[in-house]
Amino acid sequence: MNIIEIKDLKKDYPLGDTIVPALRGIDLAVAEGDFMSIIGPSGSGKTTLLNVIGCIDFATAGSVKVGDREITALSDRQITDIRLNKIGFIFQTFNLIPVLDVIENIEFPLLLMKKSAAEARKRADKLIEEVGLKEYAAHRPAELSGGQRQRVAIARALVTNPDIVLADEPTANLDSVTGASILELMRRMNEIEKTTFIFSTHDANVLKYARRIVKIKDGLIEKEPALA
């Protein structure tokens, strides 16, 4: 069953008087529980595609279905609810809340969902253990390494049991060893939590972790390359 269905997705950005097409007609279907990588050179449209799927950016034309819901014509409130309940994000620059400690960062989305403090903490405790940061629970993000911060971001992305986790270049700011461990973790979480993962990268080393690879160039999907 497809968790994401995209048809003829176009996204243009105005740049002064000219229009720059970022996505020029993407058709894509992503199966539930997949672990998919979007690859392509810089400026190919990877991040834009992820942003549109993640309800962070809006399509200029075309259709995007997340679950069974068309997301291209929703209000800000509805879009926010989808981001909260259906999607988890892992950003390139970790993006944690600096004033909250590790455990509070992880449980943050649950508290936004109005879960009780006890319930949120129980779920966050489980996730922090799974990402191997239990002893850092009371640390602030500034006291963690890049790899540790990205682990926290993974735990936060998964804490709400989302249908999809989107990761935009999750290893870009990490050394190769740490990057590999992060991808291992994502893969493991994909297996444990059965959550669909879509991540963008232009790092060839990352590709070996993907079960499916989608190559994008100049805003269009090229033929899917064979898996390594």
Next chain:
Amino acid sequence: MKLILTIAWRNILRHKGKSLVIGVILFTGAFLMTVGNGVISGMAAGVEENIINGFMGDIVLISEAQKSDNILLNMMGSSIEPINSYKKIKEVLAAQPYVRHFLPVGKNLAMVLDENTDTPGFAYLIGVDFAEYRKMFPDNFTVIEGSYPARGERALLFPDFARNEFYSFYNIWFLPEGGKVVKENLSKDALAAIATLPVSSSAVMMGMSSGINTTSDIRFPIRGIVRYKALNKIFGHFCLVDIESYRECLGYFTAADMAAQVPKEEKALLGLEGSDLDSLFGGDSMLVSGYKKAPRQIKAEKIAARNPEDGTYNAVFIKLNPGTAYKDALARLNRGLSEAGTGVKAVPWNKASGPMGSMALIIKSALFLFVTLLFCVAVIIIVNTLTMSALERASEIGMMRAVGAHKTFIAGMFLGETAILASVFGGGGILAGILAVRLIPLFRITTDNDMLQILYGGNFFNPLLSFSGVLLTVFQLLVVTIIAALYPMKVAGNITPLDAISRD
């Protein structure tokens, strides 16, 4: 809510510099606002106590012919129009349930003459029935030398402030009849010349009017020297004199004149008992708006046997019952007076007191404006600081939005930060302001400046803060907090997850 406040509090601690800037502004604003409200309240209470309760009441009745409503500190030469319909007025006033007390008075300027100099001095005369005056204003001054006149006695109460001025002017030290020089009450100059101090226990005064020159110069026996409880430098220009002597001094109809001209039996025969005597003499050239042609000399006899209310007055001071709706009372009173054909109008105390009332209102408005401007400046600075803070935190806010925080959550976070700062620093400012308002009166700060005395509400700077005044300050702080947070909340709420990514 707990999450919002937790993040807000920690953000305040994280951005200590900005928080401190906003905090100091809020503290200063709240402090000045509290003290400002205290000064305004103190002034209002002082003005009410000293002018309304101590000098002229809530409402003043003056002749409809009176051009200016200001009868207290009117310019020299512009006399107060006479009122000859007091009996009618009294009936109207007695029928008003909201009127607590009223007092008819004569009030005009008089020249103070001295045989040794050509240049006259000036004093305001207030002609009253001393007994009734004491009922209306029981403790507005103290008799520091001599005594308070008995009912119906012809006498003058001279203020000590005017005495000092007249000593400088005439080199005469006024004393009450039979009184001795009291060293403690001497001015510096008089004390220096105590060995050869020329004294007088009477003052020669001549009423001044802009109408027909029928005034008389009268030698008033001084019964006592008085000191007004508050605003002595302003009220200290007003001499109290018995109403009959006052009328004679101004050339008005005295009660004796009225009794002589229209005997009671004749009034009864004519059916004019209690009616306006102007109507009787309306066409008589001898009477011009209450003035009589020939001046009279003061007589030593007591006037208690006659009804002093029969003669001419210039004004009626009225005190209202507490809690009376002021504007409504004024309107009803004017309606009643007009329907009864009294020929007088009711004016509010602040108009009748002229520059004093206006100055009180101006100072009050200026203080209010100052506090409002202070708040506007505070709001602008806080808005700028918080907006900058919102933009600097776009990445963090955008990330919160990306993981599912609604605009309301982000707005709430900013409101929370402002509310915490307002509670801590603004609350501190209010407490400091309350403390200052409590402490200031203990220093007994006084001034020689008349206008500042009005600001002080009396002789001492006495700011006053009631519970409702504190509530008002808290409300003002709340308004400032909400207004200051509105724009930054909007800016923060409009930050999108894409903004966060773009900034990365």
